[in-house]
Amino acid sequence: MKKSNRILLGLVITVSVALAYFLLSKSGTTLKGELRDFAIEDTAAIDRIFIVDKLGKSALLERKGKGYWLVNNAYQARQDAVNNLLLTLKKLAIKAPVAKSMEENVLKDLAGPLQKKVEVYASGKKIKTIYVGGETMDKQGTFMLLEHSSVPFEIHIPGHRGFLQ
Numbered sequence: 405m406k407k408s409n410r411i412l413l414g415l416v417i418t419v420s421v422a423l424a425y426f427l428l429s430k431s432g433t434t435l436k437g438e439l440r441d442f443a444i445e446d447t448a449a450i451d452r453i454f455i456v457d458k459l460g461k462s463a464l465l466e467r468k469g470k471g472y473w474l475v476n477n478a479y480q481a482r483q484d485a486v487n488n489l490l491l492t493l494k495k496l497a498i499k500a501p502v503a504k505s506m507e508e509n510v511l512k513d514l515a516g517p518l519q520k521k522v523e524v525y526a527s528g529k530k531i532k533t534i535y536v537g538g539e540t541m542d543k544q545g546t547f548m549l550l551e552h553s554s555v556p557f558e559i560h561i562p563g564h565r566g567f568l569q
Contacts, residue, residue, distance in 0.1 A: 442496040442548060442559055444524060444532060450490065452525035458517045465489075492561065493524065499545045499558040510547050510556045513537045 444450065456462035465481060466474050473481035502510045513519065514537040524532045533551035540547065545558040 442498065442534060442550065442557070444493045444496075446526070447490040447494045449526040450493070450524055450531075451527065453489065454523040454525075455520055457520045495561045496548075496559050497562055499540075499560040502547065502556045502558060507556065510537065511549075511554070514547060514549050514556060 451467045453465040454462065455465075464476050465486065466477070468474050471483055473483070473486045475481045514535050516537075518538060520536045522534045522536060523530055524534075535549040535551070537547035537549070537556070539545065540558050545560040547556050548559040549556045
């Protein structure tokens, strides 16, 4: 093999290894995990969900046994509706970060009267608080924000057409 072919082969191998390392070692995002971790993997551990809006309306959903949930300690919840809520919490996914040009308006909307706060508890401890805003312009996602974050996202469920509000 000619010396120039060996040098070329060595260069190709070196570049390939460096490229593979770069692609495999990147996390794919510049955002911290806790700022974008909306989904709740273990929904079986959830024992309470509290939803409140800025107008003072609230609902407390509590697990009282296997397949038995109470709303506001008074009414038995429909199990199909509870399953739908738990499945939604499990499948939440980021569709896109909110564009910088829209961020201020989305944050104002998330602080407005139509915003809902969803607190999720497992084993009696709060595991996640999600602020739910309005739907996106294309009506295929919902603006959401995690507690202790200032970065709102467009959230959807992959394969679902519509918004999640």
